[in-house]
Amino acid sequence: MFAKKYLFFCLFPTLIFAQEKILSADFDGDKINDKVYLDSKIGAVVYQLSSQKFKKVSSDQFEDSGEIFFYKAKNGFRVSLNQMRASNAYQFRFEKETGKMRLIGMERYEFGPANNDGSGESSVNLLTNTYIGEWNYWDNHKTELIKIPTIKKKMVLPKAYFDNLGNAFSTYINKDTSYYLAEKKRLYKE
Template sequence: MKQLIIIAGIFILKLSTYAQKKLVKDIDLDGKMDTVYLDKRDYTIVCRLSMQNFKKIKSKKLEMAAGDNTLIEPKKSGFEITTNWMRSGYACQFRYERNEKRMRLIGVSEYAFGNATHDGSGEASINLLTGDYVGNWHYFDHLANNKKGELIKIPTIKAKMQIKKIYLEDFDEEQYNSISEKFSALIERHKNLAIKRREKH
């Protein structure tokens, strides 16, 4: 639980310190400033790179871009789009691939505080370059602690996931949702294993 509070604090700090609607940064690493922003007219992420003569590179339509809960923040190797709701959120990180001359999605992370008992709370991330997934999640056992209930941590989940390359021009919520669905199936499987282990003891 303390870890979730720390995570929430980090996200709030990030939002107040770094996050923004427009980012000016050398993304393609040629020594010239590039620009990334959320276009509120057609709800897209727009990237203008010096190595592409500053032409618009646009994502597909993103419903999340319509609200004030979606922001851009700089990352060492590119930029990240973060969407934060009251009790959950996610982030998608992009970087410029020099050989392909395209912006590629290289990482996805998500967090949740769960319901009132924090059932379903936790965090996860996947490195799309290596396929490495790491997740730390919890479930609430109503029968534990003499039926008073207890928040149970599922052992850290580490897995490999094969996900095709995703570029900025092809990116929309469906890309994130399809990855998140893979996360959910993995969490459910490990939750059931954790429940079975506890039932044996």
């Protein structure tokens, strides 16, 4: 029996770690610690605020996404989803007017395929509507990876909340990709 448990922990250490990970900090400003964690029973990330009597608020946006990590942020928390060659992160902050955790920023990075075409990272601050992209493309003529100059643009997305993210991330990725492709087309003549 010990050998089976040991083998299971060796094969799936991050899965076990992610399921038991709990972030505890004061997110709603009442000086009582709140919680963010992966609830393996319902297969979703959950937060519980002391000011709301620790009622469970869940989001189905984060399930089956690889490794999940939670981090304390300056004014809230971050949920980071790491996959093999990519990662997505969401940042939330308590909004007193609605009593909800509002999505205030998103980030992502990708390594791209073996030649790293399309590799890089980007972020959007949803409070200032500021997008910054640091991307690369593979130049077939020079046979080298070329860094695209930093892309800074305005990106306006609708307000989104932890329990109702809707298509916020897919909208961000679509706009991000269009910015990257436009810059690549401008710089690279096949």
